[in-house]
Amino acid sequence: MISSKISKVVIKRLPKYLRVLEGFLIREIERVSSKELAIKLGSTASQVRQDFNCFGDFGQHGYGYKVKELYLKIKEILGLNKKYSCIVVGAGNIGQAIMNYSKFFTMGFNIEAIFDINPKIIGLSFREVEVLDVELLIDYVKNNKIDLAILCIPELQVESIYTILKDRVTGIWNFATVDLLSTEKTFVENVNLNDSLFTLTYFINNGV
Amino acid sequence: MISSKISKVVIKRLPKYLRVLEGFLIREIERVSSKELAIKLGSTASQVRQDFNCFGDFGQHGYGYKVKELYLKIKEILGLNKKYSCIVVGAGNIGQAIMNYSKFFTMGFNIEAIFDINPKIIGLSFREVEVLDVELLIDYVKNNKIDLAILCIPELQVESIYTILKDRVTGIWNFATVDLLSTEKTFVENVNLNDSLFTLTYFINNGV
Numbered sequence: 343m344i345s346s347k348i349s350k351v352v353i354k355r356l357p358k359y360l361r362v363l364e365g366f367l368i369r370e371i372e373r374v375s376s377k378e379l380a381i382k383l384g385s386t387a388s389q390v391r392q393d394f395n396c397f398g399d400f401g402q403h404g405y406g407y408k409v410k411e412l413y414l415k416i417k418e419i420l421g422l423n424k425k426y427s428c429i430v431v432g433a434g435n436i437g438q439a440i441m442n443y444s445k446f447f448t449m450g451f452n453i454e455a456i457f458d459i460n461p462k463i464i465g466l467s468f469r470e471v472e473v474l475d476v477e478l479l480i481d482y483v484k485n486n487k488i489d490l491a492i493l494c495i496p497e498l499q500v501e502s503i504y505t506i507l508k509d510r511v512t513g514i515w516n517f518a519t520v521d522l523l524s525t526e527k528t529f530v531e532n533v534n535l536n537d538s539l540f541t542l543t544y545f546i547n548n549g550v
Numbered sequence: 551m552i553s554s555k556i557s558k559v560v561i562k563r564l565p566k567y568l569r570v571l572e573g574f575l576i577r578e579i580e581r582v583s584s585k586e587l588a589i590k591l592g593s594t595a596s597q598v599r600q601d602f603n604c605f606g607d608f609g610q611h612g613y614g615y616k617v618k619e620l621y622l623k624i625k626e627i628l629g630l631n632k633k634y635s636c637i638v639v640g641a642g643n644i645g646q647a648i649m650n651y652s653k654f655f656t657m658g659f660n661i662e663a664i665f666d667i668n669p670k671i672i673g674l675s676f677r678e679v680e681v682l683d684v685e686l687l688i689d690y691v692k693n694n695k696i697d698l699a700i701l702c703i704p705e706l707q708v709e710s711i712y713t714i715l716k717d718r719v720t721g722i723w724n725f726a727t728v729d730l731l732s733t734e735k736t737f738v739e740n741v742n743l744n745d746s747l748f749t750l751t752y753f754i755n756n757g758v
Contacts, residue, residue, distance in 0.1 A: 424755075439647040520569070539659075541739060542723055544628045546634075
């Protein structure tokens with residue numbers, strides 16, 4: 343149904359459309375024009391139409407888009423109508439924040455196991471998921487089909503953990519401070535929080 | 551010293567250079583070529599040289615860059631040789647993770663106050679900083695010079711909090727699910743964690 347040749351730039355804009363549409367849904371707005379969407383996204387109406395054209399025929403000319411239909415369609419395109427089996431590696435600050443984020447589960451991300459190296463943390467539970475010794479990770483990923491591994495580990499441990507996960511899990515959401523590369527079997531999304539903070543300090547000092 | 555006309559795209563690459571250089575520093579590598587940097591960043595040597603040329607004369611032709619000098623220089627450009635007075639608004643999962651992240655303080659980000667709306671959380675302390683009632687926020691930002699406000703609040707509270715902070719704090723690091731706009735006096739950096747996750751689910755399902 344969906345062409346796999348859609349550019350990454352377009353894909354990266356879809357979650358933003360989804361958020362804007364969710365806002366419209368909450369306010370019970372039923373129809374929206376490409377121009378209204380463009381204003382919310384700091385884009386142009388023609389850009390919006392072009393983006394949606396990548397995925398087939400969404401709108402009706404001169405009539406706009408049905409908010410709910412478009413919202414559900416984009417959710418489907420992004421794969422958010424599915425369930426994902428997830429593991430978290432690293433039960434520090436970020437790892438715990440993810441474990442405690444209740445919306446995560448309702449969004450379809452089911453955290454099935456969490457691993458850590460610290461004996462003080464191993465054995466604790468977050469939302470009834472017990473922290474396991476990271477020594478068990480390799481057997482776990484060999485014996486279970488994992489869609490998504492969430493990495494919340496210090497830089498020095500990244501290489502060894504990546505070696506275990508690579509080509510064994512389908513996706514890695516990487517919060518470590520080292521960027522990882524995708525492979526043919528494992529897609530990586532690097533989230534470096536410091537990067538965005540350090541960009542901000544530049545602008546604070548120099549203006550935009 | 552620094553031209554303010556450097557493109558945002560170049561600025562956004564600087565934190566990545568910093569991370570790579572930090573890696574070289576740890577491994578006590580003294581000198582690095584633009585080619586070696588390019589490999590680490592998935593870029594090209596000419597791109598690297600072009601980026602650094604925006605900031606004056608860094609390297610020596612055919613001789614490469616001195617790692618430590620370049621590292622310190624980029625830190626300075628990003629404003630990371632300074633201290634920042636920060637507040638956190640919202641002491642939920644992300645807010646607490648930031649409060650508990652010890653490296654944050656040593657990087658120069660001094661969290662001076664934290665605010666929440668929840669009576670169960672108000673009065674608790676994180677690293678000796680007591681959670682204050684968000685009702686006190688407006689007086690606090692009027693009476694104190696705040697460089698950076700870190701927003702970790704639900705969507706419905708974003709508008710009212712942004713109205714309080716806008717033009718009163720220099721920067722906003724926004725973890726809420728609604729993107730905020732920068733003003734002439736307040737620079738905003740939007741971090742939407744779900745956006746990167748939802749991009750990843752697309753690639754998991756469709757390939758890159």
